[in-house]
Amino acid sequence: MHSLKRAIKLKVKSELRYIRTLSTVSDIRIYEVGPRDGLQNESKFVPTDVKVELIHKLAAAGIKNIECASFVSPKWVKQMSDGIDVMKTIKRSPGVNYPVLIPNLKGYETAMKCNIEEVAIFPAGSEGFSQKNLNCSVEEGLKRFKEVAVQAVKDGLRVRGYISCVVGCPYDGPIHPKGIAKITEELFEMGCYEVSLGDTIGVGTAGSVQRLMREVLKVAKPENLALHFHDTYGQGLSNLLAGLExxxxxxxxxxxxxxxxxxxxxxxxNLATEDLVYFLYGLGVNTNVDLVKLIEAGRYISNFLGKMTESRVNRALSDRFKNHSDIVKIAACTVN
Ligand SMILES: [Zn+2]
Incomplete structure (x- = not known):
């Protein structure tokens, strides 16, 4: 009896802590990766003007961080071969950050021709993925990215670090959180202001995310970390909730x-931005993103690619609401 009481007490305590944490979820910063991470996987080449229009639509919807291009060799990723043109053509909105992905010093030099303020570097969290994606070991990759980071910091730029395959790798299987924490630490040491933990293949669950967070938070503050989920098993939002805690x-x-x-x-x-914004409105987080305009941006690029949007929120809400505040009411369940 005694132990049952204790178990209930503990359970209530942990529930309360959970509710407290979620009630303080505020000011979430959305980092849109569609024009880069999204489009680089599309086989149909997206012309520069369509990429530029998509970026404009995202900014018009209120997104403040839009990753626009990647300066990897066009031999590897043809879709991103017009990075310079994209960066030179976009009309930059005040207060919007337009980062780009940089693989090495050569890519960095090219990117510097087009007024860049933030660069992202992307070591892998596993040996197998590093060999396949970067053609080198994790350690060699870190060395290469350090050259970029050091130079960018010297030039007064912000540097963001991505780690891919933070919970699982298609070649190495499950990834131990300790290794990810070590890479995170190294990225901060080389000057990154933020490290984004990427579940590149979308195998994570709330449980594996919790284990990862416990380890990584030994070496980093939560406000300097970002989460990057893919929705392969439909776990994107629940993984995120685990991280927000x-x-x-x-x-x-x-x-x-x-x-x-x-x-x-x-x-x-990736986790769809429309789904994320709807989810955040439901938590009472004001993202300052206009969901109607965001849905329009999603439709624009999906139509161009000739495919159905992967965002369930987009599919459920488009054509039904013309007014952003009506959608917010639904998300917050305050509709009559
Ligand atoms: Zn991704």
Whole structure:
């Protein structure tokens, strides 16, 4: 009897802590990766003007961080071969951050021709994925990215670090959180202001995310981390909720759920930005993103690609609401 009482007490205590954490979820920073992470997986080449229009639509919807391009070799990723043109053509809105992905110093030099303020580097969290995606070991990759980070910091740029395959790898299987914590630490040491933990193939669950967070938070503050989930097993939002409980403030997402991974069979796109925004409104977090305009942006790119949007929120709400505040009421369940 005694132990039952104790168990109930503990359970209530942990529930209360959970509710307290969620009630303080506020000011979530959305980091849109659709024009880069999303489109780079599309086989149909998206012309520069369509990419630019998509970026404009995202900014008009209120998204403040839009990853626009990647300066990897066009031999690897043809879809991203017009990075310079994209960056030179976009009309930049005040207060919007337009980061780009940089693989090495050569890519960095090219990117610097087009007024860049933030760069992202992307070591892998597993040996197998590093060999396949970067053609080198994790350690060699870190060395290469450090050269970029050091130079970018010297030039007064912000540097963001991505770690891919943080919970599972298509070649190495489950990934131990300790290794990810070590890479996170190294990325901060080389000057990153933020590290985004990427479940590149979308195999994570709330449980594996919790284990990862416990380890990584030994070396980093939650406000300096971001979470990047793919929705392969439909776990994107529950994984995110698990991460938000630890105080994470930045979330990567992709318009319409665009994306995938060429090295992981069956891996679907990123957590869709429309789904994320709806979810956050439901938690009472004001994202300042206009969901009607966001849905329009998702439709625009999905129509161009000739496919149905992967965002369930987009599918459920488009054509039904013309007014953003009506959608917010639904998300918050305050509709009559
Ligand atoms: Zn991704």
């Amino acid at each position: 630890f105080g994470i403030k930045t979330v990567d997402s992709s318009i319409s759920g665009l994306g995938g991974c060429p090295y992981a069979r069956g891996a679907t796109g």
